[in-house]
Amino acid sequence: MAKKIFSGVQPTGNLHLGNYLGAIKNFVELQNEKDNDCIYCVVDLHAITLKQDPKELKNNIRETAATFIASGLNPNESILFNQSLVPAHSEGSWILSCIGRMGWLNRMTQFKEKAGKDKEKASVGLYIYPILMAADIMLYDATHVPVGDDQKQHLELCRDIAQKFNNDYKVNDFLVPPEPLIQKQFSRIMSLKDGLKKMSKSDASDLSRINLKDSNDSIINKIKKAKTDANPIPSNIEELENRPEAENLIGIYSNLKNQNIDVTLKEFGGKNFSEFKNNLSEQLIDKISPIASEINKLLNNSDYLDKILLTGAEKANEIAEKKVKEIKKIIGF
Numbered sequence: 001m002a003k004k005i006f007s008g009v010q011p012t013g014n015l016h017l018g019n020y021l022g023a024i025k026n027f028v029e030l031q032n033e034k035d036n037d038c039i040y041c042v043v044d045l046h047a048i049t050l051k052q053d054p055k056e057l058k059n060n061i062r063e064t065a066a067t068f069i070a071s072g073l074n075p076n077e078s079i080l081f082n083q084s085l086v087p088a089h090s091e092g093s094w095i096l097s098c099i100g101r102m103g104w105l106n107r108m109t110q111f112k113e114k115a116g117k118d119k120e121k122a123s124v125g126l127y128i129y130p131i132l133m134a135a136d137i138m139l140y141d142a143t144h145v146p147v148g149d150d151q152k153q154h155l156e157l158c159r160d161i162a163q164k165f166n167n168d169y170k171v172n173d174f175l176v177p178p179e180p181l182i183q184k185q186f187s188r189i190m191s192l193k194d195g196l197k198k199m200s201k202s203d204a205s206d207l208s209r210i211n212l213k214d215s216n217d218s219i220i221n222k223i224k225k226a227k228t229d230a231n232p233i234p235s236n237i238e239e240l241e242n243r244p245e246a247e248n249l250i251g252i253y254s255n256l257k258n259q260n261i262d263v264t265l266k267e268f269g270g271k272n273f274s275e276f277k278n279n280l281s282e283q284l285i286d287k288i289s290p291i292a293s294e295i296n297k298l299l300n301n302s303d304y305l306d307k308i309l310l311t312g313a314e315k316a317n318e319i320a321e322k323k324v325k326e327i328k329k330i331i332g333f
């Protein structure tokens with residue numbers, strides 16, 4: 001059945017393997033499925049929930065768009081744009097913030113993680129981030145949202161907001177509660193330095209992640225230095241329990257090869273990590289090196305990237321503006 005897809009990535013630099021395997025790879029597969037309507041957004045309004053340098057932000061917006069295209073998104077098949085060019089996102093977000101409840105937001109684990117110990121100093125925007133995300137999705141009546149596992153809770157909140165809006169205003173099915181599309185296996189790629197922490201753009205150590213712009217040498221070096229444990233690779237999944245770093249690396253390899261983890265364990269069971277790591281580096285280079293060179297090529301043509309984003313924003317604006325008008329009518333404006 002055809003799906004209406006919406007998803008986004010923050011232009012906060014250092015796009016990494018977790019963003020690719022957890023989200024962008026899925027974006028491309030959904031675009032290539034027949035009949036889906038896909039909208040992919042560089043969510044720059046989300047990015048400013050943490051302080052950004054204006055010059056870097058501008059570059060990162062282009063770089064995120066370049067990564068989308070280099071990974072296989074086609075601006076003639078999917079709508080690609082950046083959020084701040086479509087005012088309906090901010091307007092819809094305000095209205096939905098009057099529907100969402102404080103208690104719901106208080107449960108969001110991502111806020112707790114990103115705000116850290118000093119919550120008093122976190123921006124209000126960081127706190128209400130999931131409300132903006134709900135507006136992003138529901139302005140387009142998206143039925144499905146491809147995301148990494150870390151975004152599951154935000155999608156549940158989005159569904160709660162849709163249901164409350166529809167109940168409060170007695171408009172059955174007006175806001176569409178979206179379904180998350182999360183990969184079944186290895187939907188959360190972990191840090192190369194700590195198998196219990198997710199791979200993240202903001203990790204201070206560059207060795208913790210594979211960036212999509214990394215050179216081949218850098219990939220080899222990072223995988224060589226990736227944390228493992230003293231035991232050889234097991235032959236079955238049960239023996240991966242309590243071995244988070246081993247599980248992560250084996251998961252990455254399986255994901256890159258689009259194969260079940262059992263197949264990988266059969267291939268490497270009993271072998272030591274150095275041999276496995278050589279194979280993993282090869283797979284990573286095969287996948288990432290063409291993306292990296294395409295990103296760099298596209299970044300040399302910023303006018304082209306800006307034009308794609310602007311054209312996409314015009315298309316997105318047409319859809320989102322209409323939905324906001326309907327919302328305003330429903331609430332009595």
Ligand code: AQP
Pocket residue numbers: 008009010011012018019020021022023146147148149150151187188189190198199200201202203
């Ligand atoms: N480690 C990950 N594994 C799987 N999926 C991931 N995603 C992010 N990290 C992983 C998915 O990538 C999409 C875009 O993420 P984002 O940039 O909008 O926000 P994020 O989740 O905050 O990404 P980071 O890298 O973790 O950034 P920082 O360090 O700023 O917090 C989302 O679908 C996300 O699930």
